[in-house]
Amino acid sequence: MPEQQFTVIQAIEHQATACARVGSALYASLLTGLAADYLSGGVTAELLEGVSDQPLHDAIPLRYLATAHRLALTGDAPELVPHYPSCGGQWAGADITDAFLSVVAHHRREFLQGMLQNVQTNEVGRAVALTAGFSMVAARHGLPLRTLEIGGSAGLLSRWPSYGYDTGESTAGDPESPVQFDASWYTGALPALHGAIAVVERASSDIAPIDASTPAGQLSMLSFLWPDQLERRARLQAAFRVAELDPVRVDQADAGEWLAARLGCGLPDGVATVVFHSIVWQYLPRSTKDAVRAALAEAGRTATPASPLCWLRMEPANAEHADLRLTSWPVSGCADGHEELLAHVGYHGADLRWLS
Numbered sequence: 001m002p003e004q005q006f007t008v009i010q011a012i013e014h015q016a017t018a019c020a021r022v023g024s025a026l027y028a029s030l031l032t033g034l035a036a037d038y039l040s041g042g043v044t045a046e047l048l049e050g051v052s053d054q055p056l057h058d059a060i061p062l063r064y065l066a067t068a069h070r071l072a073l074t075g076d077a078p079e080l081v082p083h084y085p086s087c088g089g090q091w092a093g094a095d096i097t098d099a100f101l102s103v104v105a106h107h108r109r110e111f112l113q114g115m116l117q118n119v120q121t122n123e124v125g126r127a128v129a130l131t132a133g134f135s136m137v138a139a140r141h142g143l144p145l146r147t148l149e150i151g152g153s154a155g156l157l158s159r160w161p162s163y164g165y166d167t168g169e170s171t172a173g174d175p176e177s178p179v180q181f182d183a184s185w186y187t188g189a190l191p192a193l194h195g196a197i198a199v200v201e202r203a204s205s206d207i208a209p210i211d212a213s214t215p216a217g218q219l220s221m222l223s224f225l226w227p228d229q230l231e232r233r234a235r236l237q238a239a240f241r242v243a244e245l246d247p248v249r250v251d252q253a254d255a256g257e258w259l260a261a262r263l264g265c266g267l268p269d270g271v272a273t274v275v276f277h278s279i280v281w282q283y284l285p286r287s288t289k290d291a292v293r294a295a296l297a298e299a300g301r302t303a304t305p306a307s308p309l310c311w312l313r314m315e316p317a318n319a320e321h322a323d324l325r326l327t328s329w330p331v332s333g334c335a336d337g338h339e340e341l342l343a344h345v346g347y348h349g350a351d352l353r354w355l356s
């Protein structure tokens with residue numbers, strides 16, 4: 001088997017395993033059926049082959065699934081609607097590969113286009129980890145926050161103050177918000193949350209922002225969710241309602257250039273500036289990562305106790321969990337800042353385990 005074909009099938013199989021692990025039995029089953037279609041030289045091979053030389057990294061199997069989900073959500077794939085809980089259907093474990101392939105046969109043009117569209121979710125659950133970090137920064141410095149997000153997608157995580165959090169021992173955010181995170185999101189040692197955290201500015205950016213206020217933007221984001229994960233879907237829809245009431249502009253920009261421009265204006269006094277991101281680092285080209293690090297290091301050198309700089313990020317650690325890390329400036333005698341591992345957390349924000 002040529003190496004590239006092997007890589008596509010590996011990506012399909014890897015994705016099937018990942019879906020089974022993070023709670024989409026439907027997609028795990030469907031991907032297993034689509035892997036068989038691929039191996040027999042079916043339409044799955046035709047559509048997925050050659051789209052990217054990094055099929056796993058570029059989530060090529062998920063582009064395929066999302067195209068069909070988008071059609072199901074708009075009612076244009078009636079074969080799938082009865083099986084997709086997101087469309088009001090029910091899935092009881094049957095193999096629906098034939099139904100899926102029938103949709104592909106009827107919508108070839110949409111699939112050709114869909115295979116070129118990057119998978120882009122904006123997982124609101126990650127606000128649980130980020131807010132624990134923001135709480136710690138606010139308490140430590142005793143200052144209001146200015147948050148700068150890179151890779152923000154639709155900016156839903158920049159709305160973190162507009163969601164509610166309750167560890168069972170402490171709370172943060174808006175207790176009336178339609179997006180609530182209760183004690184079931186936390187496990188083991190708990191972070192200390194600090195009620196209403198003052199935020200003076202929130203800015204977000206992404207190379208390809210999604211407008212969560214438009215039907216097209218919302219449909220795109222819903223299509224990338226897995227059809228049997230109704231809780232995630234309900235949370236995303238609730239976040240759309242929050243987004244309407246709490247607008248945050250997402251600038252279209254490369255993370256490195258945007259951050260250099262923002263931090264280049266200097267760190268304001270009386271405010272803790274927090275640069276943050278979640279599940280973004282792996283997607284940035286090396287030049288962008290270098291530019292982000294350089295912008296942070298340069299601004300870090302000018303940070304003072306009255307104008308501290310923090311870099312908060314939730315990024316992959318291993319197959320099971322991501323790490324929440326914080327680097328802070330100023331640190332006397334250390335230009336690189338002081339780095340701490342704050343927490344382990346599931347990729348979609350569940351099971352936050354505070355370590356700091």
Ligand SMILES: C[S@@+](CC[C@H](N)C(=O)[O-])C[C@H]1O[C@@H](n2cnc3c(N)ncnc32)[C@H](O)[C@@H]1O
Pocket residue numbers: 120121122123124126150151152153157205206207208209253254255256277278279280283284285288
């Ligand atoms: C997996 S998504 C994560 C989105 C969001 N941070 C979250 O946790 O839900 C990765 C995001 O990084 C963005 N991205 C990729 N390359 C970028 C770049 N060079 N500059 C800025 N954003 C980039 C993508 O457009 C995408 O929105």
